[in-house]
Structures are given as C-alpha cells and as structure tokens.
Amino acid sequence: MKNFIIKVGVGALISCSACAQQNYPDHPVRLIVGFAAGGSTDLVARIVANKMSALLGQSVVVENRAGAGGSIATDAVAKSKADGYTLLLGTSSHAINASLYKRLPYDSDDVVPVSVVASVPMVLAVNPSVKANTAKEFIDDIKKNPGKYTYGSAGKGSALHMAVELLANQEKLQVTHVPFRGASQAIQSVISGDIPFITDAVSTAAPMVQSGKLKAFAVTTATRSSVLPNVPTMKEAGFPSYETSIWNMVMVPKGTPAAVVEKLSATLLATVKDPDVQQRMQKIGVEPVLDSTPEKAAAFVKAETRRWAEVIKAGSIQQE
Known part of the structure; x- marks a missing residue:
C-alpha cells in the first residue's frame, strides 16, 4: 500500500509538471538584459518583449541588470529556476566573457541558447579630420605608422573593443586601445578629435555619420546596413575575411524543459518575422535574424566563443 501511494505521488508530480509545461506561460515572464536602459540591447529587448507578450498572452517584463560585461545578468539567469519564466537576452559578450575573465560565477553552459533574434552591424568610423577616405587607405596608413593610432571602446572586452582587436589580429596592426565607461563617451571622444577612430554599433553611430560628425569607412557585417546604405561592407572595402556584429540571443537556464524551449523558439521566430517588429528594429539599425x-543558435555561440578565445589569446587580453 505504501509503495502504491509513493508511485501515485510520483505519477501525480510528473503529471503536474507536464501540465505546467502545457499551460506555459501562466504568469509573467522576465527578460533579463545585462546592459543599461537606452542602449541597443535594451531597445531590442523591449521590441521583442512587447511582441512576445502579445503572442504568449502573458507579460514579458524587461529587467536591466547591468555590469561586468553582461556577466551579472547571465549569473542571475543561470541560477534561476529552469522553468522558462526567467530569460536572458545574451549578446556577443557571452561568447567573449568565456575567455576574457579568469573566473566567472557560472559556467558558460549554465545558460543555453533558444534563438538568435537580432544582429547589430558595427561601423568603422573616424574623426572627419582623418585624411583617408576609404577603409583601405586608413588601414594602410595605420600599417605605415605603427603605434600612432588610438581607438575608443565601451570598455575592455566590449564588443567594440573586440571588433578592432579582430581587425588588428587579421591585418597585423599596432594600435592603442582607450577604454571608456560607455560607448557614448568613446564616440564623443572621436567626435572631439581626442582619439581618431572607433568601431561602434550602427544604431548609435549612424546619426553622427549622417550629421557629418563622423566619417564612416565600412560596416562590419556581410551585408550593408539599412540605415547607412551607402557605406560599403568591410568585405567590399577589401577585407574579405573580416566580419562581425553585436548579436542578441535569447537564452534560458540549463535544464529548461524541451517543450518550453520549443514554444519559446516558435514564439521568437514569429516575433522577428512580424513586419512591425522588423520595421522597428531596422529603424534603429538592427537587423532581425x-x-x-x-540548434543553430547553439552552434553559432560555440563558434563565436572559439573565435573570440583566439583573438583574446593573440592580444593577451585579460579581465580580472
């Protein structure tokens, strides 16, 4: 009789678990963002969350937990319950941080990919006083003057930093990194002429390029940006091996039920295919994926982690 009660109890628990997954979600979902409000990652999160709320029939609430290149947010999600109610909008920093930091409070596989939702092109841009008029002319000048040029970024290990490190690694450039506390400070330093160049997200750099405060040489993605259609890609500019972007990927804690992951994946695919979502993303220079x-997202983040590990090792870059 006792064994029968135990078996019935276990069966009931399994049945309740399956029922919960079938009814998912039955209360609000949190989407954790590792960066401050107002940046491109936060804007993407809010566009995605708004449409997901409509499709899921439950509120998807964006929560900002900025700091440590996104690792504070990742840690919070990694340690949350694996039930689909706490999501992470991961970025390129997830792949970078795996090699950048000596120690992280989580393992990289403690959060697993659901879907890449967006790609943010970056643009190689300079102060208008720079004499070069193309990316090729500019990089040739850097090669002729090793150590002369400095560039700004949103901080050590940021996507903006690593984009230049990737180029420096491929083209054997000697340039000096000047980290700032944020991208806005870095880009203002280029505009003022304190430093000559930056590789910044198109979503924030485009207005400066359009107003003539910056001179744009090339975007970093395989295709041109919708907000800077006259600016060539790095491949078109003569650098066939160079391609990178700031990507946005929804992730969940390891162990999240497969049925929940499948529902989230389908919802995210419907979200980015929505014409209004696409229009809102493209308006700020973000390309929906x-x-x-x-499966594709997992393979992508694995390849990105491997790529940035090689760049970090080559540049002897380390963050405590």
Missing part, C-alpha cells in the same frame, strides 16, 4: 533555431 529570421531563421534561428535552438
């Missing part, structure tokens, strides 16, 4: 799956 329309074909992601958990």
Whole structure:
C-alpha cells in the first residue's frame, strides 16, 4: 500500500509538471538584459518583449541588470529556476566573457541558447579630420605608422573593443586601445578629435555619420546596413575575411524543459518575422535574424566563443 501511494505521488508530480509545461506561460515572464536602459540591447529587448507578450498572452517584463560585461545578468539567469519564466537576452559578450575573465560565477553552459533574434552591424568610423577616405587607405596608413593610432571602446572586452582587436589580429596592426565607461563617451571622444577612430554599433553611430560628425569607412557585417546604405561592407572595402556584429540571443537556464524551449523558439521566430517588429528594429539599425533555431543558435555561440578565445589569446587580453 505504501509503495502504491509513493508511485501515485510520483505519477501525480510528473503529471503536474507536464501540465505546467502545457499551460506555459501562466504568469509573467522576465527578460533579463545585462546592459543599461537606452542602449541597443535594451531597445531590442523591449521590441521583442512587447511582441512576445502579445503572442504568449502573458507579460514579458524587461529587467536591466547591468555590469561586468553582461556577466551579472547571465549569473542571475543561470541560477534561476529552469522553468522558462526567467530569460536572458545574451549578446556577443557571452561568447567573449568565456575567455576574457579568469573566473566567472557560472559556467558558460549554465545558460543555453533558444534563438538568435537580432544582429547589430558595427561601423568603422573616424574623426572627419582623418585624411583617408576609404577603409583601405586608413588601414594602410595605420600599417605605415605603427603605434600612432588610438581607438575608443565601451570598455575592455566590449564588443567594440573586440571588433578592432579582430581587425588588428587579421591585418597585423599596432594600435592603442582607450577604454571608456560607455560607448557614448568613446564616440564623443572621436567626435572631439581626442582619439581618431572607433568601431561602434550602427544604431548609435549612424546619426553622427549622417550629421557629418563622423566619417564612416565600412560596416562590419556581410551585408550593408539599412540605415547607412551607402557605406560599403568591410568585405567590399577589401577585407574579405573580416566580419562581425553585436548579436542578441535569447537564452534560458540549463535544464529548461524541451517543450518550453520549443514554444519559446516558435514564439521568437514569429516575433522577428512580424513586419512591425522588423520595421522597428531596422529603424534603429538592427537587423532581425529570421531563421534561428535552438540548434543553430547553439552552434553559432560555440563558434563565436572559439573565435573570440583566439583573438583574446593573440592580444593577451585579460579581465580580472
């Protein structure tokens, strides 16, 4: 009789668990962002959350937990219950941090990919006083003057920093990194002429380029940016091996039920295919990713982690 009661109890628990997954979500979902409000990652999060709320029939609430290159937010999600109610909007920093930091409070596989939702092109831009008029002319000048040029970024290990490190690694450039507390400070320093160049997100740099405060040489993605259509890609500019972006990927704690992951994946795919979502993203220079799956996202983040590990090792970059 006792064994029968135990078996019935276990069966009931399994049945309740399956029922909960079938009814998912039955209360609000949190989408954790590792960066401050107002930046491109936060804007993408709010565009995505708004549409997801409509599709899921439950509020998807954006929560900002900035700091340590996104690792504070990642740690919070990694340690949360694996039930689909706490999501992470991961960025390129997730792949970078795996090698950048000597120690992290979580393992990289404590959060798992659901879907890449957006890609943010970056743009190689300079102060208008720079004499070069193309990316090729500019990089040739850097090669002729090793150590002369400095560049700004949003901080050590940021996507803006690593974009230049990738180029420096490929082209054997000697340039000096000047880290700032944020991208806005870095770009203002280029505009003022304190430092000559930056690789910044198109979403924030485009207005400065359009107003003539910056001179744009090339965007970093395989295709041109919708907000800077006259600016060539780095490949078009003569650098066929160079391509990078700031990507946004929804992730969940390891162990989240497969049925929940599948529902989130389908919801995210419907979200980025929505014409209004696409229009809102493209308006700020963000390109929606329309074909992601958990499997594709996992393979992508694995490749990105490997790539940035090589760049970090080559540049002897380390963060405590």
